[in-house]
Amino acid sequence: MVELKSEAEIAVMREAGRIVARTLAAVAAAARAGVRLSDLDALADEMLTSAGAKSSFRDYHPSWAPTPYPGVLCLSVNDAVVHGIPDRRVLRDGDLLSIDFGAELDGFHGDAAITVGIGEIDGSARRLTETTERALAAGIAAARPGARIGDISHAIETVAREAGYGQPDGLGGHGVGHAMHEEPFVPNTGRPHQGFELRPGLVIAIEPMFVEGGDRRCRTAPDGWTVVTADGSRAAHAEHTIAVTADGPVVLTAP
Known part of the structure; x- marks a missing residue:
């Protein structure tokens, strides 16, 4: 069931979103060659604690996962699309790093992701990250009252097709609220004017994921989590939590 949020609830979610935005910025600034993924996770954990918030990710255990998720960040490097575990891997110059983070404050969640380059990255990597961010902006712009989920999906897919990027099958955005993952599912491909109608009070995470090659196929790594x-x-992966309002979409995880 899709649950619409009140203005007061959205205000709380905006505070959770600010924590997410500040933490993502701090982790991105700390992500450089020679740093371990586990060190970045520890930084995010410290910021959560100081903000009086809880992790949306740690101990999350969906039915398909063999174990609960062990970190507060999802850190996905290069060919990892999402759900990368923050282990002791050391970042190298030229890596692409997706940083995905969620925070729970007063019973409500915020969820966002960015992809950053480590040191000097090549032009193809820069184009991939910039295009994924552009697709996120297109999806957000389509999230207006009276539109439908398919309008968001089509906006994202159009950017991917024009750029020649693949889009992983079965992955997409989701509703956000008392739970990190709520209905509705927000696919990254779809037909305009189809699907759930967007109404004021709807809060969703929009998250395009683009693959440099045209192949849509992915697999799960032996850790049972990393795609x-x-x-x-x-x-590359980009994400914001947004609220649909009478005046249009409002990004809750903006700085």
């Missing part, structure tokens, strides 16, 4: 590209090509 990686089938052909080894690089991926």
